[in-house]
Amino acid sequence: MMRQARTELTFETQGRGLQEITRTVADWCRATGITDGMLTVFIRHTSASLTIQENADRDVLHDLNRFLDRLVPDDTSLYRHVSEGADDMPAHIRSALTATSLNIPVADGKPLFGTWQGLYVWEHRTHPHRRRVVLHLIGE
């Protein structure tokens, strides 16, 4: 019978960079008892985002973050919104260019990530923050 489950998780980030949450999310899916369905991941912030990226070589995560550092500089002369710090407007832009919500199909109780895919919270502020992520699973 079709049903749904939902939770909100909190992650403490370490400042700008990617933090993997694949295992935590997969564990929650299994615990719901819903074995086939659709998982949605939603981050309740506009200066942190989500991404699915390679989970093998940590240099990939470094390079992803460095690319956005170059693309969206912490240069207050470029922005009007500077009252919350030089990193805040760049963080909003970085969020707009990446994902606020992601969907992953679930089969046999597991999200169908590819072999090299991991799920990450991407902190775009320079300082650590507490980030809230909602998980929702609908299925059977």
Place this chain on the structure above:
Amino acid sequence: MMRQARTELTFETQGRGLQEITRTVADWCRATGITDGMLTVFIRHTSASLTIQENADRDVLHDLNRFLDRLVPDDTSLYRHVSEGADDMPAHIRSALTATSLNIPVADGKPLFGTWQGLYVWEHRTHPHRRRVVLHLIGE
């Protein structure tokens, strides 16, 4: 019992920039009577898109738009597709870099936006357009 609702809304944009639709979408959700579920927002265009961004300081919206103006210049020498105007190919690129669909979990009849999150239609053409957005809610 699990059920779903769907509608199509039309928004008149004012040319390039962000237009908030949070309230309209939340009102529709409440009217469906589905109090817990998953909301999908889908824009039926390739030169306008969706984003969830800060709803407090309007300078954020200005800076977001200005960033894309710099990143994707209206410079016909850069593109082959120029027959629909200098702003059309940049509008497609801007759409590809932002969101065509977004998902927001719904609880107690309300989309679970974070405190500072608003939902926006992002017009990427310079002139006003009529934009069609489909809302879909599945739940109980």
Place this chain on the structure above:
Amino acid sequence: MMRQARTELTFETQGRGLQEITRTVADWCRATGITDGMLTVFIRHTSASLTIQENADRDVLHDLNRFLDRLVPDDTSLYRHVSEGADDMPAHIRSALTATSLNIPVADGKPLFGTWQGLYVWEHRTHPHRRRVVLHLIGE
């Protein structure tokens, strides 16, 4: 009655560029017999992605790809992760800036694409690859 369907499709890409899959996906939707619901498309890779873009003028696809070529150069001096080739790290970045999952509402057995919208697999590696895409449809 609410139910769901899921499949995994394989696409052989021709190297960097966009390959349309609209028809294949629409055919699968119709074959499921679910006429009203929500379609999710998910690509199980981190160096190829998804996008919904204009399906009329092929120059749009060319320009989209060329824009990312300029934005994310195949220049190994910019990246640490270079062991898998000069095009691999750029492919990860290009994936992070575009979509890994997309949602399209379905009505009367058809995804509600706008008049000019097509669905594409976007290969970001220079050589052809076999890419796996999961389709999931929930509805009635």
